[in-house]
């Protein structure tokens with residue numbers, strides 16, 4: 001096992017890239033520490049699979065380097081990288097039994113039979129496949145087959161990294177939660193670096209210690225789920241993570257004071273003067289907006305029930321600001337005022353948080 005380091009990486013599928021849009025991955029450097037549980041999170045087309053394929057060696061990056069520990073592997077083929085990969089759809093041998101499927105990656109590498117047996121039974125037990133080891137894979141449901149795929153990825157002890165590319169896509173919704181928690185548990189037990197690719201924030205936030213958020217070929221933030229929630233470095237992180245996502249509102253700055261639609265918005269520190277043509281925005285999550293005796297005047301435009309709280313759409317002229325109100329707390333009738341928690345109100349310039 002070793003740390004994986006991506007250095008000044010860029011990738012284009014176009015022969016002679018010229019514009020920004022020609023780059024599927026824009027310049028990035030990312031270190032994945034040994035034994036970490038990572039999620040690679042972003043919407044369809046942001047470059048997740050491209051990045052995964054560069055780590056596994058299926059793609060050679062246009063520029064930049066890939067290092068595994070002290071060794072540069074940029075041009076090394078996948079079979080020499082010592083990586084396990086689990087794909088969206090099950091990769092199983094239908095004619096083999098569950099046991100044979102799980103033992104295949106080990107037997108293939110010449111591991112002694114008793115060791116193979118120990119490992120197969122251990123992984124099968126963790127995935128609740130213990131009772132069906134002698135059954136043929138052909139007879140299993142899609143869920144069962146994907147569990148075998150997961151098992152085949154997890155069974156080797158000597159890998160540098162296990163990569164999961166949207167592995168729960170074919171899994172029945174009620175089993176998704178079970179398998180997700182199982183994977184987390186397995187990571188804690190076996191301690192191998194894992195990278196879990198998904199466009200689903202719930203999957204990412206429940207599995208990972210560190211979430212790598214991608215947007216249009218760029219890594220916009222790497223952080224713990226709490227960091228992504230409390231201090232989104234980019235407005236994209238703010239609205240992609242959270243439900244509902246962060247309110248992003250137009251901002252002006254006068255003498256260090258942030259203003260929204262002419263109304264002062266308190267921040268912890270004065271906002272430094274900014275030059276140029278940057279677009280300034282205020283970001284505040286609905287969790288940190290509340291009704292107040294004074295503040296920004298609003299009309300209540302809509303209320304929806306989300307169980308333990310209600311999501312209120314408060315309108316100030318053409319802007320809608322969402323806030324959460326706990327179940328049972330009275331809502332003001334008609335006109336009201338709202339205030340933002342200064343400790344959780346951030347200013348963004350061209351999408352990036354201003355420190």
Ligand code: ATP
Pocket residue numbers: 013024042043044045046047048049050051199
């Ligand atoms: P998805 O979740 O839909 O798989 P993704 O985040 O994994 O999306 P990629 O598949 O890495 O994104 O795609 C990133 C960009 O590169 C997209 O614009 C995509 O159209 C483009 N792309 C991906 N593979 C190829 C290819 N083989 N040839 C040309 N362009 C490609």
